[in-house]
Amino acid sequence: MSLLTIETTCDETAAAVISEGGKVLGSAIATQEKLHERFTGVVPEIASRAHVERILPVIDAALRQSGILPEALTAIAVAYTPGLAGSLLVGVVAAKTLAAAWRKPLVGINHLHAHLYACQLSSTQDVYPSIGLVVSGGHTSLYHCTSALDLTYLGGTIDDAAGEAFDKVAAMLRLGFPGGPAVSRLAAQGSRTAYSFPRSMIHDDHFNFSFSGLKTAVRYAIVGPGKQDFDNVRMDDKQKANICASFETAVVDVLVSKARRAVRKHRVSQLCVGGGVAANRYLRSELEAASKRDGFRLTIAPPELCTDNAVMGAIAWEKIRRGEFASLDLDIQPGLQRGY
Ligand code: KG4
Ligand code: ZN
Numbered sequence: 001m002s003l004l005t006i007e008t009t010c011d012e013t014a015a016a017v018i019s020e021g022g023k024v025l026g027s028a029i030a031t032q033e034k035l036h037e038r039f040t041g042v043v044p045e046i047a048s049r050a051h052v053e054r055i056l057p058v059i060d061a062a063l064r065q066s067g068i069l070p071e072a073l074t075a076i077a078v079a080y081t082p083g084l085a086g087s088l089l090v091g092v093v094a095a096k097t098l099a100a101a102w103r104k105p106l107v108g109i110n111h112l113h114a115h116l117y118a119c120q121l122s123s124t125q126d127v128y129p130s131i132g133l134v135v136s137g138g139h140t141s142l143y144h145c146t147s148a149l150d151l152t153y154l155g156g157t158i159d160d161a162a163g164e165a166f167d168k169v170a171a172m173l174r175l176g177f178p179g180g181p182a183v184s185r186l187a188a189q190g191s192r193t194a195y196s197f198p199r200s201m202i203h204d205d206h207f208n209f210s211f212s213g214l215k216t217a218v219r220y221a222i223v224g225p226g227k228q229d230f231d232n233v234r235m236d237d238k239q240k241a242n243i244c245a246s247f248e249t250a251v252v253d254v255l256v257s258k259a260r261r262a263v264r265k266h267r268v269s270q271l272c273v274g275g276g277v278a279a280n281r282y283l284r285s286e287l288e289a290a291s292k293r294d295g296f297r298l299t300i301a302p303p304e305l306c307t308d309n310a311v312m313g314a315i316a317w318e319k320i321r322r323g324e325f326a327s328l329d330l331d332i333q334p335g336l337q338r339g340y
Pocket of ligand 2: 111115136275276
C-alpha cells in the first residue's frame, strides 16, 4: 500500500511516495530559491511557471526512487489549500490528471494541517489532543487539535506571517532570500536586548498575531522614520546582528507566549509546532524551556520537515482511513479568508 503525495502550494515543487505505515519510499523536491532571490520574496507568476516545468520530473523522480509502479499506488494526494493560486493549480491539475489516467482515488490535503502532521510523523506516541502552532512564510496559526484531521482554528496573524517578517527584515539588511536562516545565523551573534521592538498583542486574551508593526519598527531602526532608502544605509555586522537578535527575540516571545496561553486555556498537555519558521533554533530552544517550565509535552517537526515538503502529505493516509476522498472536481482554495 503506497500513496503518491504532491505539494506545490508556494515555491517548492515536491512529491513523495509513502507507505501506509508512514515510511518514505521515495521523495523529490525542487526548490525555487534561486529564481526568487533577486526579488527578495516569492513572485507568484514565476513560481507557477517553474512548477509547470518541474512537476512531472519531480513526480517521476519520487516514483523511480520508490520502485513503485503507478498501477500499484493506492491513491494520489495533493495540497489544494491554502497557498498561491497559480502554484496550487499546477499541483492540483497534475494530481487530477494522473488520478484520471491511472484510475486512482484522489485525496485533498490542507497544507497547514499537513505542516502539523509532520509532528506526528516524528513522534512515537499520539500527539493529540494538543495545541498546534503553524509558523510559516504565509501563515501564523494556532489550532486546538483533537486528531490529525479535527482542528479548530483559534486564531492567526491579522497581517504578516512570522516567516514573512523574517524575509522582509533580511531584505532590509540585504541578507538574501529566504531570510529566516540568514537572520537566525546573525542573531546568534547579536544582543537580544539592543533594541526594544514591539511584541504586538502579546498580552491580549485572544489568539491572533500581528507582525507588521514589528517590521516597521525594524525599518525605522535601520533607516529612520519615514525614509525609504536602504541603499545608503551603512551598518556594520555588529549592528546588523543586534537588529536580527532583537527582532528574532520579539517574534519568539510572542509565539511562545501565545502558544503557552493556548495550552493552558484549552487544558491540553501537548504542543505541536510546524512550518518553516519552526526550524528556527532560538524558537526551538525557547519552546523547550517553556515546555519544561509549564510541564507540557512538546513536539516540533524535525527541521527537514519544517519547510515545505511532500512527506508531510502522509496526512492523506488519515483521510483514506476515514474514506474521505475528493472527486475530480477538486478545486484550489487559495484561502484569502482567514482560518483553515
Ligand atoms: O513552511 P514554509 O517552507 O513555506 C510556507 O508554507 O510559507 O516556510 C517558509 C518560511 C520563510 O519565510 C523562511 O524565511 C522561514 O520559513 N524560515 C525560517 C527559518 N527557516 C525557514 N525562519 C526563521 N528561522 C529559520 N531558521
Ligand atoms: Zn508551508
